[in-house]
Amino acid sequence: MTTEEIKKILEAELDKKRFTHSIGTAETAVKLAKKFDIDPVRIEIAGLLHDCAKGMSVDNQIDFAYKHSIELDPWLLKNPGIIHTKIGAYLAVHKYGIPENDGEILNSIIYHTTGFADMGMFEKIIYVADYIEPNRDYSKREKFYKSAFDTFEEAVLKITVNKMKYVIKKKTILHPWSIEFYNSLVEARQFSPI
Numbered sequence: 285m286t287t288e289e290i291k292k293i294l295e296a297e298l299d300k301k302r303f304t305h306s307i308g309t310a311e312t313a314v315k316l317a318k319k320f321d322i323d324p325v326r327i328e329i330a331g332l333l334h335d336c337a338k339g340m341s342v343d344n345q346i347d348f349a350y351k352h353s354i355e356l357d358p359w360l361l362k363n364p365g366i367i368h369t370k371i372g373a374y375l376a377v378h379k380y381g382i383p384e385n386d387g388e389i390l391n392s393i394i395y396h397t398t399g400f401a402d403m404g405m406f407e408k409i410i411y412v413a414d415y416i417e418p419n420r421d422y423s424k425r426e427k428f429y430k431s432a433f434d435t436f437e438e439a440v441l442k443i444t445v446n447k448m449k450y451v452i453k454k455k456t457i458l459h460p461w462s463i464e465f466y467n468s469l470v471e472a473r474q475f476s477p478i
C-alpha cells in the first residue's frame with residue numbers, strides 16, 4: 285500500500301486531531317530519518333500507522349485482541365491507553381499489508397509509547413517523532429523538538445524521563461518495557477558520554 289492510500293484510510297477512520305497527529309508524526313520522522321540515513325519512505329509508513337488503531341474505543345480494542353488472539357500482558361490491561369500499540373501492529377500486517385517479518389515497522393508501532401530495551405534507531409525515531417511532532421501541545425514540546433535534532437540520544441533519554449514522570453505523577457501503571465528502556469539508555473550513556 286502506498287503512503288497516499290494509507291493516508292486516505294486513516295483520514296476516514298481517525299478523528300481529525302488524531303489524523304493530523306499521525307501526519308505530523310510521519311513528517312517529523314522523515315526529517316529525523318534523513319538526518320540519520322534511515323529509509324524515509326519506510327519511516328513515513330511507520331509514522332502514519334503508529335496510531336492506526338486509535339479509531340477504536342479501548343473496549344473494542346480489547347474485544348478485538350481476544351478475537352484475533354493478540355496477546356495483551358497484564359501491564360497493558362492495567363494501562364489500556366497503550367493497547368492500541370499492539371492492535372496497531374496487527375492492523376499494519378492484516379489491513380495495511382506490512383510484511384509480518386518487518387520488525388522495524390512493527391516494533392516501532394508496538395513500542396512507540398513505552399520504548400523497549402536496546403531499541404534500534406528506526407524505532408527510536410518513531411518514539412521521538414510521536415512525542416515532539418508540531419501538533420502536540422505541551423509546554424516542553426519545542427525544547428524536545430530542538431533537542432531531537434541537535435542531540436538525538438540525549439533527547440531520547442529526556443523524553444523517556446518526562447514520560448515516566450508523567451505516569452508516576454498520575455499514579456498509573458508504568459509498563460516494565462519503559463523501565464527496561466530507561467535502564468538501557470542510562471547504561472549506554474555511561475559507556476558513551478553524550
Ligand SMILES: [Fe+2]
Binds near residue numbers: 334335368396397
Ligand atoms: Fe499512540
Ligand SMILES: [Fe+2]
Binds near residue numbers: 309334414
Ligand atoms: Fe501517537
